[in-house]
Amino acid sequence: METVTIKIADSYTLLGDYYKSTAVNSRDVLGTLIYLHGGGLVFGERTDLPNEYIEILRKRFEVLCADYRLAPESTIDDIFIDLQDIYHFATTLKHEKIYIMGRSAGGYLSLMMARDFNIEGIINFYGYFNFSHSDFNYLPHDQKHLASMLTEDIVTPNIRDYVTVKENPDPRYLLYLYYRHIGEWAKTLGIDLENDKYRLTNEDIKALPPIFVAHGKGDPDVPVFFSRKLNKNAPVVKFVEVDTNTHNFDQTVNENNIKLYETAVTFMNDQHT
Secondary structure, eight states: OEEEEEEEOSSOEEEEEEEOOOOSSGGGOOEEEEEEOOSTTTSBOGGGSOHHHHHHHTTTEEEEEEOOOOTTTSOHHHHHHHHHHHHHHHTTSSOSOEEEEEETHHHHHHHHHHHHSOOSOEEEESOOSOSOOGGGGSOOGGGGGGGGGOSGGGHHHHSOSSOOSOBOHHHHHHHHHHHHHTTOHHHHHTOOTTOGGGSOOHHHHHTOOOEEEEEETTOSSSOTHHHHHHHHHSSSEEEEEESOSOTTGGGSOOHHHHHHHHHHHHHHHHTTO
């Protein structure tokens, strides 16, 4: 792994962890896969993808795990600028073909990148494509027991006075839950719910490149509705609906999840053989 500099700005730096493919034959490498982490666009870091999954991805991809700016210190428009910078940096690497992968909020960003840039394929784990779903105005179903903790008192201590690109879930996850609890998650990100810039339209979905989608059937944080709609309307899609009530079910590395990642890579490979 090599740490690379994607962009240096006055108030922030975007770094990436770059993993070269382990494919024996260079012709077996499909391209560069950009990975974007989850965290509600409020927390998380580029290093959150377990090494076991990275090794599976490296069999067919060069892998770039990238930083992006986080809210509320930055807005969604700032993050979209980061996506542009990440994409253009990826095009300077060894392979011309660019793939995108994201989990949860990273899945959202991956879908936006696939809409706006020349992306060969998408691997989307429990992502979403708009902020207008009614569930997003409330706490995730499995976190309602924390409601009494989610007061204004947690806001100031958890917001930085600088631009930040990585935040540990403990305690920043509480800040994300606070915004969900008061129904102002989208507003905090600077998202205009009426503006197509911040969502996929039906026409956008129909124009997506091949996409692998995995989502928990009873996901308490991001409704499985989003992945089911992608499965129904995207032109080339493989959807695995996992029988679980856990949002980030792949955080635990086990035999089933390893097979799921292998299936994702096989699906992408099959589109080009």
